[in-house]
Amino acid sequence: MSSVIGLARNGLAAFLSWWLAELTGLVPRQLRRVARRDRNQVVLLLNQQETLVVERAGERARVVGSVAADRPDRAAQLGALLQRTRRRRQPVTICLSGDLGLRKIVNLPLAARDDLDQLLRFEMDRLTPFRADEVHFAHRIVDTDLQDRRITVELVVAPRAMVDQALETARMVGVVPARLELVGAQGDAPEPLDLLPHRPADRAGQRRLVRALMLLALLLTIVAVAIPLERQRSKLADLNDRIAASRAEAEKSSVLREQLDLLTQTGYFLLTEKARRPMATDVLAELTRLVPDEAYLSQLVLQESRVELYGSAATASDLIGLLDQSPLFRAPQFRSPVTQDVDDDEERFHLSVELAAEGG
Numbered sequence: 001m002s003s004v005i006g007l008a009r010n011g012l013a014a015f016l017s018w019w020l021a022e023l024t025g026l027v028p029r030q031l032r033r034v035a036r037r038d039r040n041q042v043v044l045l046l047n048q049q050e051t052l053v054v055e056r057a058g059e060r061a062r063v064v065g066s067v068a069a070d071r072p073d074r075a076a077q078l079g080a081l082l083q084r085t086r087r088r089r090q091p092v093t094i095c096l097s098g099d100l101g102l103r104k105i106v107n108l109p110l111a112a113r114d115d116l117d118q119l120l121r122f123e124m125d126r127l128t129p130f131r132a133d134e135v136h137f138a139h140r141i142v143d144t145d146l147q148d149r150r151i152t153v154e155l156v157v158a159p160r161a162m163v164d165q166a167l168e169t170a171r172m173v174g175v176v177p178a179r180l181e182l183v184g185a186q187g188d189a190p191e192p193l194d195l196l197p198h199r200p201a202d203r204a205g206q207r208r209l210v211r212a213l214m215l216l217a218l219l220l221t222i223v224a225v226a227i228p229l230e231r232q233r234s235k236l237a238d239l240n241d242r243i244a245a246s247r248a249e250a251e252k253s254s255v256l257r258e259q260l261d262l263l264t265q266t267g268y269f270l271l272t273e274k275a276r277r278p279m280a281t282d283v284l285a286e287l288t289r290l291v292p293d294e295a296y297l298s299q300l301v302l303q304e305s306r307v308e309l310y311g312s313a314a315t316a317s318d319l320i321g322l323l324d325q326s327p328l329f330r331a332p333q334f335r336s337p338v339t340q341d342v343d344d345d346e347e348r349f350h351l352s353v354e355l356a357a358e359g360g
Helices: 002-026 029-037 074-083 110-122 160-172 200-276 280-290 317-324
Strands: 040-046 050-057 060-068 092-096 102-109 135-145 150-159 179-182 296-302 306-313 329-334 339-341 346-355
Touching (some): 040 160, 050 074, 074 160, 092 160, 102 110, 110 135, 110 150, 135 160, 150 160, 150 179, 280 296, 280 306, 306 317, 317 329
Parallel strands (some): 040 092, 092 179
Antiparallel strands (some): 040 050, 050 060, 102 150, 135 150, 306 346, 329 346
């Protein structure tokens, strides 16, 4: 797990370094020069004979004074010269003269870019006259050839003894250097490389920065994933609302269609019934036409498809023949035996006839 975290930290640090370098490369050279001219700093320039105190403002430099390297009161003299500068408001840079270090351009395979610091440390005795434990070094990639898969690296080296002596000088005069550079080692680069060894506090700060950046990257990843999901959830909720509204409308339409079908069927039924059976007025009119005046009807029952007649006539059997001639009636028949009335000498009858379909 720790190796995975280490790889993630190294990858993030490499990405940030590349990103900042790319942003710096987008700034025009003239603007970068103006930015450097605006930087004010105090410089301690060390060589084998003396130490110079220089106050620099942009591209202008003013030599405040110098102290010989073998002077007994060297620390006191350097402190007095620093008091003559505005160093409390300016960063202090230690510069080693060019003869105290080495600058070299190295051509390496592109694959070395992933672990360049470790590779240079391992190859230090082959690339320089020193072993890795004898020097402080800094490097940067100045060119990348993707076609040949090669990189060009600027390597700046200073002996560890010289760097320790410079840091001891800074400690004696009570300053904490912001940078440690090799004079004349920057070539065409926009800024010299920093040879200042990393202090534990700096490493702790870098670790905190890496952790903060990793946390920020994690939060951005979560946000980048959550926003599309939230949009999809909102769209899904909207679609569900639309589907529910459409379903309600469809159910309402289905109910209305069922009601319409029922009304239509009822209307067809009434029309069918009307066409199938003659109207009661037609039945009465036809009976009035067929039954002779001598016959007498005491009761008439009009059912769904049949008519029953109760009454008396001189000859009840004649009614059967009369009713059978009508297109509205069919199958006339007596429902009970015909009886003779002794008082008026007429036959009493109870007959029925079926109703034919209209026009049948």
